[in-house]
Amino acid sequence: MAAPEWHEPRSLEEALSLRAEHGEEATLVAGGSFLGIVMNQRLFSPTMLVALRGIPELDFIEADEDLLRLGAMTTHRAVERSPVVREGWPSLAYTFSVVASPRVRNQATVGGVVADADYASDPPAMLAALGARVVARSVRGEREIPMQDFVLGHYETALGEDEMVTEVRIPRSGGRSVYRKFRSRSGEDRPCVSAAAARDGGLRVVVGAVAGRPQYFPEICELARGETMSGGLAAEIGRRYADAIEPLSDARGSARYRRRVIAVEVRRALEDLYDG
Structure with missing residues (x-):
């Protein structure tokens, strides 16, 4: 079996262009923890891999009086340990802290756990309960999808063929x-x-x-x-x-x-x- 074609874009625009040109054939690689498992088990054989690790604008945690924003390449460990998240969204920090092991949490990303739509992942249920919205970007523009509507089924999401997850937005709650x-x-x-x-x-x-x-x-x-x-x-x-x-x-x-x-x-x- 031929090795998949490898791309490592240095900007979000470059990654979106690859998705626009190749659609779902351009498999996005965030932390790679889940993708590595399904590839090793021969459950999935991609023809093209697009690594997102070289796009720093996707790795951030930002908050204001209304909203928490988590970049797609932000790791579970970063969310778990963030003082901003712990103070304003403690249940979310806790949820990310109980995922697997520290080794996995240092690798797995926010965008990956959302886009994989694996039914047995921890964060999606908590994100849905908090009213989170997934930001999907393409060369055509940006849209927000409620987390509860984003996952359609096991490994199935509302993402278009040319779209990718760039961040997740969680409203601040007084409850x-x-x-x-x-x-x-x-x-x-x-x-x-x-x-x-x-x-x-x-x-x-x-x-x-x-x-x-x-x-x-x-x-x-x-x-x-x-x-x-x-x-x-x-x-x-x-x-x-x-x-x-x-x-x-x-x-x-x-x-x-x-x-x-x-x-x-x-x-x-x-x-x-x-x-x-």
């Missing part, structure tokens, strides 16, 4: 948010079930690692509107999420097992959210 990760195997494993919850006026609960995309049911979250969060209400919302989701089965747990865990983790996430 609280929490992230829970249930592992069924080792401490560095991916989640069997994750539950992210945020409240700022309304309630958003997003369950991850159980289906092709993060699971959010606004009609169930509406049960909390105007109500005091009690143990009974938290359990009811957990049960309804478990009933609404069609979980998958994998090495971390069967669909039946996941359904039971969903009810428990959503309840616990709500207890954590309202007890704080």
Whole structure:
């Protein structure tokens, strides 16, 4: 098998031009942690690789009074350790801190974990709960896509063939948010079930690692509107999420097992959210 053609653009414009010319054939390489796995397992054989490591304008963490901006090439470790993120978005810093191991977090990037759309990744559920928006750029311009709408299914996103993720924008919230990760195997494993919850006026609960995309049911979250969060209400919302989701089965747990865990983790996430 021939080695893939290698490109290492030095500017965002050069990378976008390659995407415009070659479309999805131009496979983008950010940290490479996920791509390396699927290539080594011969699950994916790209013909062209476009490395983004030489584009410094994609590596940044910036915040103002309204918004946190994370560049696509910002590593998980940088998000985890950033004083700006820890102070203004502590649940997000925590979420990135529980991904795999420090070695992986030093390599994996924000843009990569979003664009890979791997159902068993930690950050997407938390980003969706926080109302994050993904910035997609092409030579045609820029658009923002809500995180909840960005992931369409396992390894499938709303990106156009000529687009690439350049940053993720997370609004500043005056409310609280929490992230829970249930592992069924080792401490560095991916989640069997994750539950992210945020409240700022309304309630958003997003369950991850159980289906092709993060699971959010606004009609169930509406049960909390105007109500005091009690143990009974938290359990009811957990049960309804478990009933609404069609979980998958994998090495971390069967669909039946996941359904039971969903009810428990959503309840616990709500207890954590309202007890704080």
